[in-house]
Amino acid sequence: MAKQSEITAEEFNQFIERDLPFARIFNIAAVEMQPEAVVLCASHTADGLRPGGTIAGPVMMGLADAALYAVVIANIGMVKLAVTTNLSINFLRKPRPGDLYCRAKILKLGKRLAVCEASIYYLHEDEDRIGEELVAHVTGTYSIPPADK
Amino acid sequence: MAKQSEITAEEFNQFIERDLPFARIFNIAAVEMQPEAVVLCASHTADGLRPGGTIAGPVMMGLADAALYAVVIANIGMVKLAVTTNLSINFLRKPRPGDLYCRAKILKLGKRLAVCEASIYYLHEDEDRIGEELVAHVTGTYSIPPADK
Amino acid sequence: MAKQSEITAEEFNQFIERDLPFARIFNIAAVEMQPEAVVLCASHTADGLRPGGTIAGPVMMGLADAALYAVVIANIGMVKLAVTTNLSINFLRKPRPGDLYCRAKILKLGKRLAVCEASIYYLHEDEDRIGEELVAHVTGTYSIPPADK
Amino acid sequence: MAKQSEITAEEFNQFIERDLPFARIFNIAAVEMQPEAVVLCASHTADGLRPGGTIAGPVMMGLADAALYAVVIANIGMVKLAVTTNLSINFLRKPRPGDLYCRAKILKLGKRLAVCEASIYYLHEDEDRIGEELVAHVTGTYSIPPADK
Numbered sequence: 001m002a003k004q005s006e007i008t009a010e011e012f013n014q015f016i017e018r019d020l021p022f023a024r025i026f027n028i029a030a031v032e033m034q035p036e037a038v039v040l041c042a043s044h045t046a047d048g049l050r051p052g053g054t055i056a057g058p059v060m061m062g063l064a065d066a067a068l069y070a071v072v073i074a075n076i077g078m079v080k081l082a083v084t085t086n087l088s089i090n091f092l093r094k095p096r097p098g099d100l101y102c103r104a105k106i107l108k109l110g111k112r113l114a115v116c117e118a119s120i121y122y123l124h125e126d127e128d129r130i131g132e133e134l135v136a137h138v139t140g141t142y143s144i145p146p147a148d149k
Numbered sequence: 150m151a152k153q154s155e156i157t158a159e160e161f162n163q164f165i166e167r168d169l170p171f172a173r174i175f176n177i178a179a180v181e182m183q184p185e186a187v188v189l190c191a192s193h194t195a196d197g198l199r200p201g202g203t204i205a206g207p208v209m210m211g212l213a214d215a216a217l218y219a220v221v222i223a224n225i226g227m228v229k230l231a232v233t234t235n236l237s238i239n240f241l242r243k244p245r246p247g248d249l250y251c252r253a254k255i256l257k258l259g260k261r262l263a264v265c266e267a268s269i270y271y272l273h274e275d276e277d278r279i280g281e282e283l284v285a286h287v288t289g290t291y292s293i294p295p296a297d298k
Numbered sequence: 299m300a301k302q303s304e305i306t307a308e309e310f311n312q313f314i315e316r317d318l319p320f321a322r323i324f325n326i327a328a329v330e331m332q333p334e335a336v337v338l339c340a341s342h343t344a345d346g347l348r349p350g351g352t353i354a355g356p357v358m359m360g361l362a363d364a365a366l367y368a369v370v371i372a373n374i375g376m377v378k379l380a381v382t383t384n385l386s387i388n389f390l391r392k393p394r395p396g397d398l399y400c401r402a403k404i405l406k407l408g409k410r411l412a413v414c415e416a417s418i419y420y421l422h423e424d425e426d427r428i429g430e431e432l433v434a435h436v437t438g439t440y441s442i443p444p445a446d447k
Numbered sequence: 448m449a450k451q452s453e454i455t456a457e458e459f460n461q462f463i464e465r466d467l468p469f470a471r472i473f474n475i476a477a478v479e480m481q482p483e484a485v486v487l488c489a490s491h492t493a494d495g496l497r498p499g500g501t502i503a504g505p506v507m508m509g510l511a512d513a514a515l516y517a518v519v520i521a522n523i524g525m526v527k528l529a530v531t532t533n534l535s536i537n538f539l540r541k542p543r544p545g546d547l548y549c550r551a552k553i554l555k556l557g558k559r560l561a562v563c564e565a566s567i568y569y570l571h572e573d574e575d576r577i578g579e580e581l582v583a584h585v586t587g588t589y590s591i592p593p594a595d596k
Contacts, residue, residue: 021196022207025174047170057233058171058211065206084206085560086533086588088237088386090413090437092406107435108390112559113532113590115388117435137405137415139388139437141533141588143560234411235384235439237535239562239586241555256584257539261410262383262441264537266584286554286564288537288586290384290439292411319494320505323472345468355512355531356469360505382504386535 005033006077012070015078023066026059030070037105038070044098054094060102060120061089064138067104068116072142075109079144085113087140095135098122107139114142154182155226161219164227172215175208179219186254187219193247203243209251209269210238213287216253217265221291224258228293234262236289244284247271256288263291303331304375310368313376321364324357328368335403336368342396352392358400358418359387362436365402366414370440373407377443383411385438393433396420405437412440452480453524459517462525470513473506477517484552485517491545501541507549507567508536511585514551515563519589522556526591532560534587542582545569554586561589 009030016023016030023029027043042048042055042063050056065084072082104118120136158179165172165179172178176192191197191204191212199205214233221231253267269285307328314321314328321327325341340346340353340361348354363382370380402416418434456477463470463477470476474490489495489502489510497503512531519529551565567583 019200020205021198022205025196047174049170051168052230056169056171057214057236058207061210061214061236062207065210081201083243084240085562086237086239087206087210088235088437088535090235090405090439091233092413094232107388107432115390115435115532134405137413137437139386139435141388234413237386237586239554239588241562256537256581264383264539264584283554286562286586288535288584290537317498318503319496320503323494345472347468349466350528354467354469355534356505356509359508359512359534363504363508379499381541382538384535384537385504385508386533388533389531392530 003035005035005074007033007073009033016066020066022062026062028063028066031101033070033074035075037103038067038074039101039103040067040070042100049097052094054096055100057091060091060095060100060136061087063100063102064089064104064118064120064136064140067102067118068138068140068142071104071106071116072114072144075106076144081145082142085141085143087138089136089138091136093133093135095122100135112144114144116140116142152184154184154223156182156222158182165215169215171211175211177212177215180250182219182223184224186252187216187223188250188252189216189219191249191251198246201243203245204249206240209240209244209249209285210236212249212251213238213253213267213269213285213289216251216267217287217289217291220253220255220265221263221293224255224263225293230294231291234290234292236287238285238287240285242282242284244271249284261293263293265289265291301333303333303372305331305371307331314364318364320360324360326361326364329399331368331372333373335401336365336372337399337401338365338368340398340400347395350392352394353398355389358389358398358434359385361398361400362387362402362416362418362434362438365400365416366436366438366440369402369404369414370412370442373404374442379443380440383439383441385436387434387436389434391431391433393420398433410442412442414438414440450482452482452521454480454520456480463513467513469509473509475510475513478548480517480521482522484550485514485521486548486550487514487517489547489549496544499541501543502547504538507538507542507547507583508534510547510549511536511551511565511567511583511587514549514565515585515587515589518551518553518563519561519591522553522561523591528592529589532588532590534585536583536585538583540580540582542569547582559591561591563587563589
């Protein structure tokens with residue numbers, strides 16, 4: 001029997017609505033929450049563009065940051081004060097306007113640190129098949145506060 | 150005689166107004182543009198907060214990304230299609246609400262890549278003295294398009 | 299018909315023998331060379347240990363650097379002057395002494411930059427099954443010199 | 448009265464001799480140990496070269512890793528089990544053969560994590576003046592074990 005996420009996509013989206021104005025402004029929402037992987041989507045908004053008409057780097061960084069947070073709490077439950085200590089992103093392709101997805105998973109879940117990896121991609125139809133085109137790759141570390149706090 | 154920036158703070162701020170909605174939303178503006186260093190400020194806005202009432206990571210990443218871009222064009226002139234290839238940030242302290250500054254400088258300016266460093270800090274008065282408190286440290290690489298494009 | 303590697307594991311190992319003293323000292327050798335992924339192994343040597351008796355970080359960084367280089371040349375052929383511009387490593391577990399493996403693949407192969415990812419792991423037998431235990435995760439960027447050089 | 452380093456350069460070099468074969472092989476030694484900054488040197492050895500005759504990336508990564516460790520213990524005393532959790536390096540120039548230096552300092556010293564920065568450079572004489580030429584820039588995070596361990 002598979003482990004369940006500590007929090008549903010709907011609960012995460014209510015949390016965004018209430019507490020994460022950044023994610024709300026850039027139309028970021030959880031699509032799937034599983035302990036093994038979460039998927040978030042940043043739906044298209046003109047506010048997310050940069051010169052050249054492609055999606056701005058900070059939107060991708062914000063999407064990744066939210067996805068890393070989501071996968072941590074999918075595993076350890078709602079810990080509002082878990083904070084990113086490090087995030088590193090490689091931009092691979094300029095994403096044209098459209099809905100952007102981010103899948104995050106955990107590489108190592110320790111007592112004090114969680115190291116995560118995320119892929120940012122968009123979907124495209126390729127002869128009846130839905131494919132993913134990778135546009136950025138992210139690694140990040142979350143610091144988990146001691147349980148008694 | 151010191152080299153001058155290829156672009157003034159005012160010109161950069163007009164560019165933000167027109168072309169960088171992300172920076173506009175988070176009140177990001179250039180304060181100082183010199184080839185040796187640029188300083189940008191993200192003035193306080195409630196949209197930039199995260200749970201716990203501190204400033205959200207994506208706001209800092211967006212501020213840093215804009216500052217890295219600013220220091221590159223302060224040196225090579227307006228190249229709208231220069232793109233970040235890599236950005237790595239270490240979050241050092243949770244910044245309480247307030248105006249956040251970012252100073253960026255170039256570590257190496259090559260023909261194809263510019264490697265930059267940035268410090269994110271806020272100012273505080275400490276007995277008649279203005280001090281800086283470091284809240285994050287960033288390194289990033291920009292890819293410079295060939296001159297004929 | 300699958301694309302073949304531009305270079306065999308044997309050729310890569312001859313190159314290590316001749317030109318990469320670092321890799322030779324730490325017993326690094328190619329096990330598998332395919333354009334989709336290469337696998338290198340750092341066989342156990344007491345010179346690779348650190349206090350606590352685990353394998354030292356620089357050995358893992360050297361193994362990853364060699365693996366990133368190997369996967370680049372598996373795709374574009376022997377370009378001795380391709381150089382790493384950036385390498386970022388997350389250490390996940392302290393690896394006990396033993397043979398360490400690194401699998402590297404390319405995330406994006408451009409004309410000027412190749413962005414790669416690598417996993418460092420050791421093998422363990424788990425009830426008749428061979429498993430991999432991840433000990434570090436690496437991303438890196440290679441700069442590819444212009445073809446006419 | 449300035450704070451003193453918890454450990455002298457001589458003590459650190461004895462530690463290298465005994466416990467860090469990697470550093471010994473690549474002629475790495477502490478030159479200066481202060482809590483504000485440490486300087487290590489990797490003296491020239493043919494074993495540290497790569498194709499093209501410049502100094503290999505893993506030697507620079509090993510030098511930086513040792514320097515980050517040195518600056519942490521200069522501040523908190525000898526903690527053999529402090530481990531790097533993350534290291535990110537930007538290579539700026541190919542260093543020609545010669546003695547390579549690394550200066551490391553702490554950006555943030557917390558109870559559980561120390562975030563550090565290091566510059567790798569070589570010295571050159573420039574009309575009676577000794578200058579530093581930056582060849583790589585490093586950031587890294589150390590995890591500090593709980594005091595009772």
